[in-house]
Amino acid sequence: MLIIDDLLLAPFKGLYWIGKEIHKAVLTEQVSQREAITTALSELYMELETGRIDEAEFDAREAELLDALDRLQEPSQDGA
Numbered sequence: 001m002l003i004i005d006d007l008l009l010a011p012f013k014g015l016y017w018i019g020k021e022i023h024k025a026v027l028t029e030q031v032s033q034r035e036a037i038t039t040a041l042s043e044l045y046m047e048l049e050t051g052r053i054d055e056a057e058f059d060a061r062e063a064e065l066l067d068a069l070d071r072l073q074e075p076s077q078d079g080a
Contacts, residue, residue: 030072037069 044065048058
């Protein structure tokens, strides 16, 4: 009976595994994007401190990066 159960459930187990792998890939991509944005923010602060950009340019670029970071965090808050 167990062999028959395994044969009948195999397609569902396969779909479940595929779903888990897709979920892990999405989470990995989100972490990667967050790290990239955080790095870009750090570089932006460094450019401001060294005088390579002025305050207005800093504010505009910082707003873009922070908005991108907020968009990444919104779906995870909805699902929690």
